[in-house]
Amino acid sequence: MMHKEMIAMLLAGGQGSRLGVLTADVAKPAVAFGGKYRIIDFPLSNCINSGIDTVGVLTQYQPLALNQHIGIGIPWDLDRNDGGVSVLPPYEKSDNSEWYSGTANAIFQNLQYIDGYNPDYVLILSGDHIYKMDYEAMLDFHRQNQADVTLAVIPVPIEEAGRFGIVIADENRRITEFEEKPEHPRSNLASMGIYIFSWPQLREALVALKDQSNCDFGKHIIPYCHKKGERIFAFEFNGYWKDVGTLGSYWQANMELIDLIPEFNLYEEFWKIYTKQFLIEPSFLGTEAKVSKSIIGAGTRICGEVTNSVVSAGVVIEEGAVVRDSIIMKDTIIKKGCYIEKSIIAQDCEVGENTKIGVGEEAESKLNASIYCFGLATIGNKSIIPANVTIGKNTAIRGVTDESDYPDGALESGGYIIKAGDVA
């Protein structure tokens, strides 16, 4: 019988609704990052770099981009005879058929997949963080402590601890208490949503809680294990770890890559991050190009001015266009004379000549003030913006727009245009 020491289950089914129009048609793990990567590349690369060669990727929301990205796992060397990467969507069953209703429920529905590898340990990961981490070190820690469950935790400033799930551990790192978003935190160790379970214990918990609605690791499985008195330990991680769950933190994390010596350094030979590279050509900078403090992806053609920005592969920035403090994703075209500031423009977009994006005074978003609240103009995949219009801050645009969508040639700050439905 097949036996693997540890396999990973990567939860990649979530929408990430706080990324607004960026995740309108892709799951959050498939959102572009850093001029070349997608968010899921970080946990996938961590897996192969940690020696894990069997990864189940649980998909549900808008899986097409993820499926195409992962394929058979060649970019991560996860194309294996035994194991490798498997994409696991919800499926029809003879008695009942259901969607994945929670993180633990998704794992429960794939018991057979895990059983097939007969693992000693199962690593639970989520596809929404930017970090480099050695899961093997965490496994060593798990074994040394003869733990049933190990949570990866990261120290956060105590004043911010109220935003996280906080764990309280004794001097041996054994967790004694959990607090979810506490008002008065008694510890600064935040759970990173990364768990190693000894498989028999996890299996038992999943089966015991199979009728729990929306069964979730943080809300149900961990408390269940805790109540049973299982040995739960906290593995402290001290590297760079960034949640990119909001437009603000997503933008910030991209901008941090531009620093002279970035805290999260992609240029080190050690612990490489792998991705499916759809373009390998060099970038061309024209005679009028002015590029500084920026990251520019492969196959781009830059003839304008780019400052303090992250530009993905295949992007074209024409003569006289100015891009500042922005993220431009792959294959987007910025035409002549555009002015773009503090914007996130997703892939396959086209911005017409002399259009200005991200200008004017800030105003509260009329679409969703809790999502579009960072002063950014956000434009979804495959959007078309006509020439000579002005678009303000905290705006959202998705779909093919033309002049008639912009009264007086402008979309005021806080405004939005959502044109595309689910079917193009």
Place this chain on the structure above:
Amino acid sequence: MKALGIILAGGNSQRMRNLSEKRAISAMPIACSYRSIDFSLSNMTNSGIQTVAVLSQYNARSLNEHLNSAKWWNFGRKQGGLFLFTPTVTADNSWWYRGTADAMWQNIDFLKRRHEPYVVISSGDCVYKMDFAPVLEYHVQKQADITIVCARVPEDEDISRFGTVKIDGDGLVTDFEEKPMMAHSNIVSTGTYIIRRRKLIELLEQCNREGRYNFVTDILVRYKGMKKIYGWMLVDYWSNISTVESYYKTNMDFLKPEVQDFFFREQPTIYSKAADLPPAKFNVGSNVKNSLIGSGCIINSNVEGSVIFKRVFIGNNSTVKNSIILNGAYVGDNVHVENCIVESNETLLSDQNYIGENEIKVVFERQNRYGV
């Protein structure tokens, strides 16, 4: 496609000067992202060829590393695939490849065991993009013995390093001269041929019996009147890189929008081994004009009219002009580089000038990056 591919990638050339000290010409980096052999390999895979043999003997380490996996060119298959044949000692043969025909003859078992009726022979030192399928169709329709893919070279090109061809109105090759002192035609052989597999086996065996080893002089030139040899004109971009000057010029051609469009944007794609490098980074002080920049570069100062390959670092207040900087080179602070080809992984220490005066200077100094 009903053909297998052979890529002749063995060569060295004095005219590459010390650029060929590190690698075979077929493994020369081209246009930041590629190696020379990627063009022939991609053309073959894009033409539907499923089986390719690469014949190599000169300094094949770099080429071997590049070809360590066949999957980047879609040759990772059960049917066919990619084979790298370097000379081996066998029970009755311990020769190096004594010429291109001998290289194929020494691997004649491979040719005999395949089932494809035709063979496309190409070379690893040419930059071009073409579909071999229409050439094969032409070859069959003309009932040719051998079809040579030909190209017209510009007036200023040194024609004496090519085989020149004269073609009549029907496409029949009426004359073939190898590296003539006085050329009578500006049409040259591109080193790509189509021939029936059985015919190739027969010619190679005949050649070997006579102690002849060179495909061009001992087969094409020798049989030019006897066999039906046809020419197919390639009108798109084609360049042979096997001199320092043409290597420099070919890379600089990629600064032209039409050449970029042809190779970078138009289908089909030229493939290469994935490098897993981060995007290029431009820090404060970078000022890059009319240049190609490869992945993983970090640029801190001035670059103009240059081709900067992968993983190159350019320090503060330096200038790189009309130059080619190969993979992994390090250019320190206050360095001036002009009309140069800087070898891969070279270190140019701070406060130095490297200028090619009358010809392109190849910078190959092996300085210690971390000393001083």
